[in-house]
Amino acid sequence: MYPILIIKTAALGDVLRTTSILPGLHEAHPASEITWLVAEGAEDLVRLQPLVDRVVTVDLDSPEGLTRVMVELGRTSWKWIISLDEEESLCRLASSLATERLTGACLETGEDGSERAGYTLDSAAWFDMGLTSRLGKEEADRLKRGNSQSHATIFSEMLGINEDQPSLRIPGAAFEAAQIWGTRHGLDGSVTTIGINTGAGGRWKTKGLGEGRTTELIEFLHRELEGEVKFVLLGGPAEAERNRRIMAAFGEDSDSEAIVLDAGTDNDQLTFAAFVDRCDLLITSDSLAMHMAIARSISLVAFFAPTSAVEIDVYGLGEKVISTADDYCSYRPDADNSTITVERLGRAALRTLP
Template identity: 30%
Template sequence: MSELLAGVVVRPDCRHFRGDIPCRPNKEHGYLCADCPAYVPVQQRILIIKLGAIGDVIRTTPLLRRLRQEYPAAKITWLTLTPAILPQGEIDEVLKLDLSATLHLQAREFDVLFNLDKDKEACALYDTIRATQKFGYRLHPQYGVAWPGNELANHKFLTGVFDQLSLENRKPYVQEIFELCGFEFRGEEYVFDTHEDKGYNWNVLPQGSPRIGLNTGCGDRWTTRLWSDEKWISLITQLQQAGYAPVLLGGEAEDERNRRLHAATGAAYPGTFPLQQFINLLYQMDVIVTQVTMAMHISIALRKSTVLMNNIFNPYEFDLYGRGQLVQPDRSCVCFYRGTCKLGTSCMEELPAEKVFAAVQASITVS
């Protein structure tokens, strides 16, 4: 689709065309639309709405691989609250949810829209953005709550609103998302940036021994996932005695704990870092031990062997892609998706350090 404006050919259907500033082929090579060898006409326009949290955005990226197979000439737009986490160059247009992005999208037309969030604003956009095909969640027209847009969304919708059904679920999250979008999940890997090209210097990390990253925090929403300092110290000691190099990982919320653990054990603690640098720090590890946190999603996305300590979530929700081990407390958890323990003491204290250590050893052999 070309248009002639005062004698100049303009191709707004090209994947590279911006409309407000020069496109990359023009900026880098001086190409004009009339004879541009980089011209790629858009055949389909696809919108993904996946706002947050960061971990859920990361574990939705396998969908990009299938979309590029099914729609190789598509222009893919992704609306999110966390644009920095998405891989640059893999998505044609990344928009952060705000008023300007909303107005912009509501004035456009898409061939396919995928809304993968139950947030009311995401569901409202499902209803107000024009698209030939729509998948995912919409607003219930009478009651204003999230509602399946079609039958494909029923399973993921129901497991999200009834604990009993969630506990019975045997499908990993990524498989559920694929099926919601009308695809069969075939083990597609995450699409993620290691940030290895940023030139970060990791001379502070131990050399010569397998590095075992220990992500010691779990956020402040579900603190029933926390493991005590005593358990971490026991694990660190076993790792050191076996010749491994434990590395303490975390953000500002874990800084005080990691300093304590470093002082008690001598385990390496490089400090806290901005998100991209933190991702690259995890990339330097051979195995990553973590609870269900953002670091878990990053570890899986980086294709690291992951030792996942889980108690309050359905273990079938997590797909480690055959890399690593999932370990749970010896006592069955009775606090499904709860932030406080009904019994007073979290069952995480019934997860022995020896059990986690054995999982690390098993993960090292397959990494």
């Protein structure tokens, strides 16, 4: 037995893309038994993974919850702890557990004797670009902008394993819910189905595509495909009002002939993934939906302005449309995304369609 603990709790897209390391870990250590620590609300992204033996959840805002998890995980003598979250509380957790090998985020002791979040030397390729970089924020940002390797490549080299693709298992009940919805709306495979997921949540406004450009993109593709297409509008709770306004542009009182179907914004994660899985192509921001499409091998066009496109490997599934503005990959919430045009997105979509 070779017990491995992965500490990767959030954000949701980061949890999902980290599943790329699972095949390589099992290949390198066939006797491995993998436990994955995730934040409450993220467990569905890993609980059905056949290469994960146990999923432990934690309320990151609860000191009592962190203590409980520390006790629970402390019952195992780990062979390898892979610690991928920079929060000090999780660094403390990783450093407190007995293990033969620790890779990633941990506590460090400063020259003044104080403890702070740090990382092991073998994980510097990733964490040198992060919030806890020993090199300082300016150099970390420069390294991130100059990085030429994907997340999966960096992690496989960091861990000394073969690189693989993220994956996501979807249960039958979620597939059935998406199937029933699709049948009700005539998604019978007779025309192309394009998913539209252009929102961005709340952190980076310009990570997404504006409502105006989204409606123009739908109209562009409707014309180019001569109406032989249906669009599925996707999003989460943060996009509820936004998606409602977009849907209004294609309602009965509009002049548009495009067929746009509202998948809702209150689906659980795996039902949402099943909606993504029904699409022939997904046009998406750098978001959970993008990572789901990659994990499910769905054709996609993903666009990037404030965040790094290089980190994302689409594994030959489609194209990346990247901002040409000076502040690309600046991680600024107001980064210029004006060069992510309808023409660029639409042409990429037409090239990518199966």
